[in-house]
Amino acid sequence: MMTESFLQPMHILLVDDNPNNLKVLSEAIQGCGWKALMATDGESAIEQTEYAHPDLILLDVMMPGLDGFETCRRLKANAITQNIPVIFMTALTDATDKVKGLEIGAVDYITKPFQHEEVIARLKLHLKISHLTRTLEERVQERTAELSQSLQQLQQTQLQLIQSEKMSTLGQLVAGIGHEINNPIGFISGNCFHIEEYVKDLFHLVNLQQQKLAHPDLEIEELIEEIDLEYITEDLPKVLLSMHQGIGRLKDISLSLRTFARSDISSKVEFQIHEGINSTLMLLKHRLKDQVDRPKIEVFTQYGELPPIICYPGQLNQVLMNIIANAIDAFDGLHQMYSDEKIAASHNTITITTSVDHQQKTVTICIEDNALGMTTEVQAKIFEPSFTTKPVGKGTGLGLAISRQIIVDKHNGQINCLSTSGQGTKFIITLPI
Numbered sequence: 001m002m003t004e005s006f007l008q009p010m011h012i013l014l015v016d017d018n019p020n021n022l023k024v025l026s027e028a029i030q031g032c033g034w035k036a037l038m039a040t041d042g043e044s045a046i047e048q049t050e051y052a053h054p055d056l057i058l059l060d061v062m063m064p065g066l067d068g069f070e071t072c073r074r075l076k077a078n079a080i081t082q083n084i085p086v087i088f089m090t091a092l093t094d095a096t097d098k099v100k101g102l103e104i105g106a107v108d109y110i111t112k113p114f115q116h117e118e119v120i121a122r123l124k125l126h127l128k129i130s131h132l133t134r135t136l137e138e139r140v141q142e143r144t145a146e147l148s149q150s151l152q153q154l155q156q157t158q159l160q161l162i163q164s165e166k167m168s169t170l171g172q173l174v175a176g177i178g179h180e181i182n183n184p185i186g187f188i189s190g191n192c193f194h195i196e197e198y199v200k201d202l203f204h205l206v207n208l209q210q211q212k213l214a215h216p217d218l219e220i221e222e223l224i225e226e227i228d229l230e231y232i233t234e235d236l237p238k239v240l241l242s243m244h245q246g247i248g249r250l251k252d253i254s255l256s257l258r259t260f261a262r263s264d265i266s267s268k269v270e271f272q273i274h275e276g277i278n279s280t281l282m283l284l285k286h287r288l289k290d291q292v293d294r295p296k297i298e299v300f301t302q303y304g305e306l307p308p309i310i311c312y313p314g315q316l317n318q319v320l321m322n323i324i325a326n327a328i329d330a331f332d333g334l335h336q337m338y339s340d341e342k343i344a345a346s347h348n349t350i351t352i353t354t355s356v357d358h359q360q361k362t363v364t365i366c367i368e369d370n371a372l373g374m375t376t377e378v379q380a381k382i383f384e385p386s387f388t389t390k391p392v393g394k395g396t397g398l399g400l401a402i403s404r405q406i407i408v409d410k411h412n413g414q415i416n417c418l419s420t421s422g423q424g425t426k427f428i429i430t431l432p433i
Contacts, residue, residue, distance in 0.1 A: 010127055013037040013054040015045040015071070016089065017063045021114075025058060028116055029123075042066025046074055049081045056127055058110070061090040061101070069104060076105035085126050089114075182254045189247045196240050203233060252282055270308040273316070273363065273431075277301070277352060280320045287328050293340075297331055297348040304355040306363050309433055315406045316431075319415075322399040323367050323427050324350065330371035330425065337372065361433045362413075368426040374419040382417060407431070 014025050017040050026036035037054055039045035043066055049057065057075070061068035068088055075081045088101045091112040098109050107126055110119055206229070213220075281288075281299060288297045331348050338346075353366045374382070385401040407415040411431055419425040 010034045010056070011037055011052065011054040012123065013039065013045065013049060013052070013057045015039045015042070015057065015063075015068075016060040017041060018060070021060070021089075021112075024114065025119070028119060032120060032123075042068070042071035042074075045071055046078075046081075049075060049084065050078070053080070054084060055130065056123065057084055057086045058123075059086050059088055059106075061088050061097070069100060072101065072106055073104045085130050087122060087126060181250065185247060185250050185254060189251075192240065192243050192247060199236055199240065268310045268312055271311050271313040271316070272308050273306055273354065273365065274303055276313060276317045276320055277354075277365075280317060280324055283321070284324060284328065287325075291332070294331055294334055294343055295346065295348060297328060297350060300349060300351045302351070302353040304353075304363075306354055306356050307433055309363055309431055311411055311431065312406075315410060319403040319406050319429070320365075320367075322403050324352075326399065327367065327369040327371060327425070330369060330373075333372055356433070362430050363433060365429040365431075366426060367429075368424065370424040373421045373423045373425055374417075375421045379417060379419050383415075 012029050012034055014022050014029070014036055015038075016022050016025070019040075022038050022040075026038065029036045037048060037052055039048050041063055045057070045059070046066075048054075059068045059072060063071075066074075068090070072086050072088070075084065075086065082105075085107045086105060087108045087110055088098075088106050089110050089112060090097065090101075101109065107129075108122055110122060281301075288299060290296045327350050334343050334346070347370075349370050351366075351368045353368075355364050356362070357364070382400050383404045404415055407413045407429055413429065413431040415430075416428045417425065418428070
């Protein structure tokens, strides 16, 4: 006799209008350690099946009222009972009847009069098949869930790789632009120096001529008045000074572009993190100014005496850009929550502090804003790939996920977020020296 654990205990529903048959079958079933449930007609069998949910049904074909065929048909049409195996019991020997039963969902036939050993053997066989089928279905469901999760993770990884590749390509493009504009800036700067010298010489010549020509002719006097020589003499140095300042600004932008987008080589290099912060702020300067729906954002920096760190500079700059740009986005979203009067009266600030812990051999960067803040639920998901609270088209939801990957996986550091809804957000980045 089979002693598989899955056979203990099993509930077998016996359906027969003959009490003697029920008695014989129930004794045989109970002798195997199974529990026998009994019904004498199709209606009560269906009702009992729905609430008792037996493991197998032995169903007589020839019964008054609902016969076995119709009872089986209804059981198989019911989502609750359709997967319970049904074995017909019949004295019918015609092949057509057997085929009919199998076509409507029965798994086997037992012919009357019963052979005790045959009944038990067939029950054990189909109980085992049913158990194996359920086990296989469960494993398929588990495997399907695992594959679905793996596919989702793969898709997220692909998105991150695409975004990282886009950032890498963008970095190369920006670095190239930085180098390209640096050359004409040099030409302009050099020429401005010469122009300034030429202007000084020309002014000196004009002054000398005016001194030598005590009484210039009428044509010269008219031209002097027409061009307003006195105004030119006063304004041209200011124009030259403005050009110098503009060239200085272009030089700063060019340097910031090259610093921000510097290409990372295969190994880490020394980098001064303050250079990365300053270049990022320079590139975001236009977004910090007054906007139509909010006042300017002031940035306060409190830098500690940091040593150079060994890192991938371009990747760290990407992290800084993501966090600071997100802070600016939060200020841009204030108009959705507050009145124009309250926004106009607000003092928008981003505070960046750095420090070093020589004992732990780490540096810490804190980036804090006093914008919208986040709820606990949002804060728990911000580092998840594809999670975003921004409107469609405003963000991919990959920025912070990639930032976490860069800090934790690429630099063995830590990145944490502290936020209170309505009060602001602080990101804390810790990196080994």
